[in-house]
Amino acid sequence: MASVFGQLVVDGVGHGVHCVLVPVRDEAGRVLPGVTIEDHGPKGGLAGVDNGMIRFDQVRVGRDMLLNRYADIDDEGRYVSAIESDSRRFFTMLGALVRGRICVGGGASMATRKAVSIATRYALRRRQFAAPGQDAGEVVLLDYLAHQRKLLPAMATLYAFGAAQDEITVRVAELSATADAPVEDVRELETRAAGLKAVQTRFANDTIQVCREACGGAGYMAENGLTLLRQDADVFATFEGDNTVLLQLVAKGLLTSYKELFGDLDWRGMVQFAARSFGGTVLERTNARPLVDRLVAAAARRPESETLLDRGWQLAMFQERERHVLETLAGRLRKAGRGGATEAFDTFNAAQDHVLAAARTHIDRMVLEAFVGMVDGCRDEEARVVLDRLCDLYALTVIEADSGWFQQHNRINSARLKHVHRAINDLCRQLRPDALALVEGLGVPEAWLGSSMLAEQEIDRWTPGARTA
Structure with a gap:
């Protein structure tokens, strides 16, 4: 049988999309009358998964085939x-x-973990070019700052996503065990899942390509696994929801404080919701848990010159960016809500980049806060030092990537931005000795990487500064 979603019409009245179980084959596996099944043919990846099309022509099922937990026909x-x-x-x-x-977001991150593990292990084996005055032979790839810049910030982001993924998994379990969970909590969970899926799958596609290039021509060989990962992860950007639409969904939830999240996801609905809800609910969504509030408050009392690696300052930067982007978006849409349909559409269409930015800044802040919570909960002092550096690296990498916004809105001046750049380089150097331990901490055993080039030679564990797991 197939579970088929379609419009349910009773006595000429439409009641929206419902799900019906429809038999498509008999006991011998033959396709039933009125059912046509076709294969979609080769795809760009995931060759082991069948994708096809089913057409129905005058197929009837009893009303007992309607999945009726939320609606029925008596x-x-x-x-x-x-x-x-x-x-x-x-x-x-x-x-x-x-x-x-x-699961799709988590699967995308796991594919990226595998790619980063392959590329990092290769970078700990591969030597290229001799350094003047050194007798140790050619330099290990990961000792080059440019190579560290490719892989270590990606590693930090994977740890950050891991913390956010753990947090949302726990939240799913909590709400699933609650019989009468508040609708706002359920909507917030669904929206967070949409946003995390969007950012993790985008990151996967970008980072797997970086890992492929970081391995040079060897990375292009199918036997080394990176090209297959790239092909299989490609579709993550569009299945279980197109990423652009999902980010619009996140922004809509923020604008309405999740109270009326799921109307029609169109420009008119967005404008009307923003016009009704603009006010305190915008700021309400940026409230952090007590740990974060304490860190932010403590950072505000310190001189700016001392706060670059201060967790409270980093959290404040993420909060301020989200707050400003969301407030200005709500203001734009609120003005449009007072005009006619044409004006509203034109305003919303012109603000779509603003809509997507609001969603991304919100997810960035949630990911950082989850990472901060994970570091705070670590009881192994040596591991906590490394995680703390990783968290710094993640936060500063995001700030550097959006440095244009922070400069334009007078949050960071050009001189301080140079300090951010240097701090990232310093963190990469500090984390370099822990690179092997960090990829092993990502949880993909070397035997599962399936990369031929990693079997050619052992990691040189005597590389200057290298630390074993």
Whole structure:
């Protein structure tokens, strides 16, 4: 059987999308009358997964085949549901699928962990060019700062995503065990899952390519695994929801404080929601847990020259960016809500980059806060020192990547931005001896990497500064 989503019409009245079980083959495996099944043919990746198309022509099933947890058709043929709103009912039904997005985001990060593990282990084996005055032979790739810049910030981001993924997994379990969870909490979870899926899959596609290039021509050989990872991760950007649409969903949730999140996801709905909800609810979403609040408050009392590697200052920068981007977006859409349909559409269309930026800044802040919580919970002092550096590296890498915004809005001047750049370089050098331990901490055993080039020679564990796991 197939689970088929389609519009349910009862006595000429449409009730939105519902799910029905439809038999497609008989006991002998033959396709049933009225059903046509076709294969989609070769894809760009995931060759082991079948994708196809099913068409139905005058196929009938009994009403007992309707999945009826949230809506049903009674014995008299009447439509009944405890949820009056069609859109709310639809997204309540789809809420069970939130785990799919969480798994896709996690799967994308796991593919990236594998790629970073391969590229880092290769960089600890491969030597290239001799350094003047050194008798140790050619230089190990990972001793070059340019190579560290490719791999170590990516490693830090993977640890940050891991913390955020753990946090949302726990949250799913908590809400699943709660019979009457507040609708805002459920919507927030679904929105966070959408945002994490979008940023993790985008990061996967970008970083796997960087890892492929970091291994040179060897990375292009299929036997070394990186090209296959790149092909298989490509589709993550669009399945379980197109990333652009998912980020719009995140922004909409922020603008409405999750109270009316799931109306039609169109420009008119976004503008109307922003016009009604602009105010305290925008700032309300940026409130952090007590640990973060204490760190931010402590940083505010220190001179700016001392705060670059201060966790509170980093958190404050992420919070201020999110707050400003969201407030200005709400203001733009609020003005559009007072005009006609044409003006509203034009305003929203012109603000789409602003919408996506609001979503990304929100997810960045949530990821950093999850990472901070993970570091705070670490009881191994030696490991905590390394995690603390990784957290610094993640935070400063995000700030550097969006340095244009921070400069334009007078959060960081050009001189201080140079300090950010130098601090990232220093952190890469400090983390270089821990590179092997860090990739092993990503949880992908070397035997599972399936990369031929890693079997050619052992890691030179006597490289200056190298530390074993």
